[in-house]
Amino acid sequence: FQPVTPDIHTDTIDAIGANDRGRSVGLRNAAGQIEFDVLVGPHGSGKSIALRDEALDIPGLYLFCLPTIPLIEEQAKAFRSLRPDLTIIEARSGKGGGRGKIQRQIEDNRDALAAAGTKHAIMFMTHESMMAGDLSSFTDWHVRIDEVPNAIQTGKISISTNQSRNFFSSSFDLKTGGGWSQALLKDSAGNWREQAGDSLISQQAEFFKYAARPQGVYVNVSDWKGAKTVEWFALWSPTFLADVRSLKIAAAAYLESLGARACLNWWDTDIAINEINVPEPPVPRSGEPSIRIHYFTEGHEGTTALWGTSEGRQLIKPICDYLVENVAGLGYWSGNKEATNLMEWRVGGLLTLPKVAGSNKYRALKSCAFIYSSKPQDTDKPLMELFGLTEADILAAREDEDIHQFVMRGVIRNEAYEGDYDIYLYSRRQAEALATKLEPIARSVEVIGVEEAGILSKRIEKPEDEPKSAKAKPLVLGAKGTRMINPKSEQRRLQRRKKSGLIVG
DSSP states (O other), rough: OOSSSSTTOHHHHHHHHGGTTTTTTTTTTTTTEEEEEEOOOOOTHHHHHHHHHHHHHSSSSSEEEHHHHHHHHHHHHHHHOOOOTTTEEEOOSSOOOOOOOOHHHHHHHHHHHHHHHOOOOOEEEEEHHHHHHHHHOOTEEEEEESOOOOOOEEEEOOOSSHHHHHHHHHOOOOEEETTEEEEEEEGGGOOOTTTTHHHHHHHHHHHHHHSTTTTTTEEEEEEOOOOOOEEEEEEGGGGTTSSSEEEEEETTTGSSSSHHHHHHHSSGGGGEEEEEEEEEEESSOOOOOEEEEEEEESSSSSOOHHHTHHHHHHHHHHHHHHHHOOOOOOOOOEOHHHHHHHTTTTOEEEEEEOOOTOTTTTTTOEEEEEEEOOOOOGGGHHHHHHHHOHHHHIIIIIHHHHHHHHHHHHHGGSSTOSEEEEEEEEEEEHHHHHHHGGGGSSSSEEEEEOGGGGOOOOOOOOOGSSSGGGGGSSTTOHHHHHHHEOOHHHHHOOOHHHHSSSSSO
């Protein structure tokens, strides 16, 4: 085939397309396993572009699943500019979303393409719509998932009256097995969205939302009678796409995500994952930026519960003051709503959503701030008991990966950039975890405590605000003051100085 864009690589297309060949019944291989591909590699290595170029260049019907509607708009525009002759469809709510539910939209579009005999088309939908929908009839379609889906959720329900227990009994079927049951919303229960105004349902809207999915939710009871506190979790798995033609996931941290680890725990022998390294980035990285990670406290960890109190708000104020007085050119920023509500209209720069995975809107900006927390909760107990995950696992997969995704939307996403980049985070633990992740792309990574804000050593005597897995550990033994340099960065700096003749020996 002839590439349609100058940055496409034949080796990449051959590698990520190899496992489609010879498979005739959905994703199942000769051993009966659900087999799919995961494109791995650091942020900016070209995974998304590899998926895009494959879909544009190799005829077929493709369903692209992205995290957000703004990202769908951004990517659909890029696809159309490269191949204006192709049918590009956006199945989404809101502007341009068409009629009815997303499920109805994708089915109507699928049927229209089939009636027209279309052999090459691309349709976009969100991760949420993919996980809530039924794709079992999309047997001729190639599904492409860009970025990590939020595939697992947890929660608790408090049931205090028999009336409430009768309501749950009449609304859900329970398929029991072991200590957990699968709760499926009955057809007779109606559309949960239409009932959201009901006081009972509105208090448990998240539970009803996930229970309405084809796979339902899992609860730790076998009967609603006598239930008082019900733990639940919802889990989406690639096994639910077993009937599609092929599946590829492009996400640097997919295999470390909570959803992937839970799926591999439950469906271990039923899943076969082909890890594929993108052979060569479309534009190889030629620049190494100098990154400075600033943090405001090392005496405690931030949490949304803390920031929702008067004491917590008192901690956010000096951060705002510091950013206003010392970071006039702040590029973009975000955080939990408890923090952003206090910072909005005070802090400069662009306020964004906390999760902007995949977006290229901010790649010209040279600094960012992220006052954010996504710590393990009591409701995460099923993840630890059923899937063998630890608090440290949850912290790394949620908070640390969200931070990594966020900061990588800035100018350091550009392969040739070799200037300075400043990042502002809440805690030292967050800064050090991020430094380790950014080291491979940087000339140097410097971790700096912000003493001027006045909360650097502030301690909060609440155990829940500082889980054992979140305690700060020194990045470098013997580091002086609050300024530390990653040892690998220092080694590389010395090597460069030797090469330049600035030092001898």
